[in-house]
Amino acid sequence: MTEYFDEMWGLTGQTRAPYKKFSDWFDGEQPARLRAKQREAEELFRLTGITFNVYGREEAEERLIPFDIIPRVISAREWKKLSKGIDQRVRAINAFLDDIYHRQEIIRAGRIPGEMIEKNEAYLPHMIGVRPPGGIYTHIVGIDLVRTDEDTFYVLEDNARTPSGVSYMLENRETMLQMFPELFSQTRVQPVSGYPRALQQSLAACAPEGCNGPPTVAVLTPGIYNAAYYEHSxxxxxxxxxxxxGSDLRIVDGHVAMRTTRGYQPIDVLYRRIDDDFLDPLNFNPDSMLGVPGIMDVYRAGRITIANAPGGGISDDKAIYSYMPEIVEFYTGEKAILENVPTWRCNEPDSLKYVLDNLKDLVVKEVHGSGGYGMLIGPTSSKKELAAFESKLRARPNNYIAQPTLSLSTVPIFTKSGLAPRHVDLRPYVLVSPDGVNITPGGLTRVALKKGSLVVNSSQGGGTKDTWVLED
Amino acid sequence: MLGKTAGGLFWMSRQLERSENTARMIETGQRIALTRGSDSDGEWASILRTAAVSAGHAQKYETATRENAIDWMLRDKDNPSSVLCSVETARNNARMVRTALTHESWEAVNAAYLKIKDLLSRRVSERDLPQVLSAIRQRSAFVRGAMHGTLLRNDIYDFIRIGTFMERADNTARILDVKYYVLLPMASSVGSRLDNVQWETILRSVSAEGGYRMTHGHKIRPREIAQFLLLDKRMPRSLNFCCSKIRANLSYLASDYGQQLDSHARIDTLCRRFMSHDIDAIFDYGLHEYIQDFLAALADLSRQIEIDYRFYE
Incomplete structure (x- = not known):
């Protein structure tokens, strides 16, 4: 049985320093009052309408993501290291995208095989030679982190397209402030409420060059039936x-403009929450009703900022992920501060040999797979399954990467029978503009509510927690 | 402001007003049923007509009974003007225009939806009906209060108010349209017990009993009722009151935007045409014809507002 590192109790059961004050407070609370508070929190969420839509279910079409009232606490020291690493990684991603769509120095230098890019579905030829306003590709990034012990955080995934969940980060804090004001006067927690303002400023700072006066920013949503509509609004x-x-927008005099009560008004920066494919029916998916016909032409003419830039998906692809340490080093000249989960690329003979020798301890994923399909989890597979996968690996090694099974850290949740440890991950939110990189302290903690489960996704019964970064 | 947002605000407030009016009409119908006993089913048919939902009802039911009329008006998903559907549409519109609303206004709309959806999740028994109807009216009042107390008096508020008074004028006019015959001078000369019930019904269905008494005293007379509901300047559900509010809010928009549009000319004409005569002239013209003309002019104005402020294109 694996021992998991618990962020409140460590491995020994002794309350760790960042949780001390919270732990004292918790010990003085009546469980009945906390249970009432838990229900109150749900009521608050429902009233505010913080729901996500589930397709194809008439009755339960809007669901709440379960919220757990026990905060996840990160010390100032831990955060400092994390944010340094995030800053470095995000700059590297941005430089990588600029390079990939221009001179491709990293390929010329032999650090990444060219076929990794050209054959990648996320690579967008429309972006070749296009430099977005301010040179920014990834205006908003979410970096998914997991922790395995006192000192080790890994990046599990980069989200450089349209990372969601930031509204939960903000509303979770609001809810905690409303329910437990006394906690926040005892413990100094770094605020997160500045995010929307920072987002607005960061987007405005990326306005096209020809924009005079304060830029007009707008958020593009697929509409009220989209799962993340609450967040968009x-x-x-x-x-x-x-x-x-999309139905509010059209191209007027070479600019993207929105239909207002007083006629069409040009937009300078569009924070789009729709995928590349739906952005422009003239340039991409012709069936899309969500986008703006011709917006890519306006974009290439430098008359609008699209955040995030189209084609950014090439940087958060699973195949590219394994190259991130090289990418960070290539563009920043420094070793990556944040670790990647060790990844063996099975197309390299040495790696393949290692993977085959250690199959029962590894997780093997398809390079282009997602959602857990076509995946092998060594420790829980039978001999027969392992043997079958071995022959697949030998037949098409290029198609696979392998990673060790991680012992994700846990944080307690509040259950009927008191506190119980559950696995968590963390998604900090990062803003990038010519003015710099802005990282909101903390982020969204997702938690698997089922005992032993490693699945934190809200679509599969995961919940969220307020994430505290303590002041120095 | 986006044209779509203006349209969303307009329809949100129309639908909220509609749900409240429907609740009030059911209350009136129930009151008649209780005071008149067995022969009240005919009255439900007329209530359904007043709410402009009788065609759909007739498709589903052979005759109008207390039970099926109330269920149809309160919670039938096939009736887009049922309280449940109106509130749901209002809430969807509010979701669409969420960025134009204050937190409190949105929460009031959302809470109204959640509460009413819960109350109407199953058939409402006669015993529970009074509480359910009063909860519907109360929720509507909360929404109005939250908006009144927290919204800036800008174009957002103007579109909300225009929607409210369009719907209200339409509602009052429809009540009169269905009941006009009991207000005609010929019928009134008799003043039977039946007439008295009908007159009371009209006043009740626009919450105007108290207001009428303050203005015209205890004697309920058809001429005064018509005067009160059509032309009174202080009665918040009279046609005159609603039209002057629509005119005022349209003129705020005109000065805010610095634009005189077709709808401004239309509301001026509408007010001149329908509000500048006395009640006898209206009876001379024909009450029924007057109301029909008014409803047509109102629908026309509504379409013009949609066009002028680019709700849809």
Missing amino acids: FLADKMGVELVE
Whole structure:
């Protein structure tokens, strides 16, 4: 049986320093009051409408993501190291994208095989030679982190397209502030509420060069039936900008413009929450009703900023992931501060040999797979399954990567029978503009609510927690 | 403001007003049923007509009974004007225009939806009906209060108010349209017990009993009822009141935007045409014809507002 590192109790059961004050507070609370608070939290979420939509279910079409009232606490020291690593990684991703769509120095230098790019579905030829306003590709990034012990964090995944969940980070904090104000006067927690303002400023700083006066920013949503609609309206509301749909937009005099009560008004920066494929029916998927016909042409003419830039998906692809340490080093000249999960690329003979020898301890994934399909989890597979996978690996080694099975850290959740440890991950949110990189302290902690489960996804019964980064 | 947002605000407030009006009409119908006993089923048919939902009802039911009329008006998903559907549409519109609303306004709409959806999740028994209807009216009042207390008096508020008064004028006019015959001078000269019930019904269905008494005293007379519901300047559900509010809010928009549009000319014409005569002239013209003309002019104005402020294109 694996021992998991618990962020509140460590491996020994002794309360770790960052949790001391919270632990004292918790010990003085009546479980009945906390249970009432837990229900109160759900009521608050429902009233505010923080729900996500589930397709194809008439009755339960809007669901709440379960919220757990026990915060996840990170010390100032831990955060400092993390944010340094995130800053470095995000800069590297941005430089990588600029390089990939221009001179491709990293390929010329032999650090990444060219076929990794050209054959990648996420590579967007429309972006070749296009430099987005301000040179920024990834305006908003979410870096998924997991922790395995006192000192080790790994990046599990980069999200450089349209990372979601930031509204939960903000609402979780609001809810905690409303329910347990006394906790926050005892413990100094770094605020997160500045995010919408920072987002607005960061987007405005990326406006096209020809934009005079304060830039007009808008959020593009697929509409009220989209799963993340709440977040789209939340962010537009908090930024004080319009929330538009494709049907509100058209190209007028070479600019993307929105239909207002007083006629069409040009938009300078569009924070789009729709995928590349749906962005422009003239240039991409012709059936898309969500986008704006011709927006890519306006974009290439430098008359609008699209955040994030189209084609950014090439940087958060699973195949590219394994090259991230090289990418960080190539563009920053420094060793990566944040570790990648060790990844064996099975197309390299030495790696393949290692993977085959240690199959029962590894997780093997398809390079282009997602959602857990076509995956082997060594420790839980039978001899027969292992043997079958071995022959698949030998037949098409290029198609696979392998990683060790990680012992994800746990944080307690509040259950009927008291505190119980559950596995968590962390998604910090990062803003990038010519003015610099802005990282909100903390991020969204997702937690698997089932005992022993490693699946934190909300679509599969995961919940969220407020994430505290303590002040120095 | 986005044209779509203006349209969303307009329809959100229309639908909220509609749900409240429907609840009030059911209350009136129930009141008649209780005071008149067995022959009240005919009255439900007329209530359904007043709410402009009788065609759909007739497709589903052969005759109008208390039970099926109430269920149809309260919670039938096939009736887009049922309280449940109206509130749901209002809430969807509010979701769409979420960024234009204050937190409190949105929460009031969302809470109204959650509460009413819960209350109407199963058939409402006669015993529970009074509480359910009063909860519906109360939720509507909360929403209005939250908006009144927290929204800036800008174009957002104007579109909300225009939607509210369009729907209200439409509602009052429809009540009169269905009941106009009991207000005609010929019928009134008799003043039977039946007439008295009908007159009371009209006043009740626009929450105007108290207001009428303050204005015209205890004697309920058809001429005064018509005067009160059509032309009174202080009665918040009279046609005159609603039209002057629509005109005022349209003129705020005109000065805010610095634009005189077709809808401004139309509301001026509408007010001149329908609000500048006395009640006798209206009876001379024909009450029924007057209301029909008014409803047509109102629908026309509504379409013009949609076009002028680019709700859809």
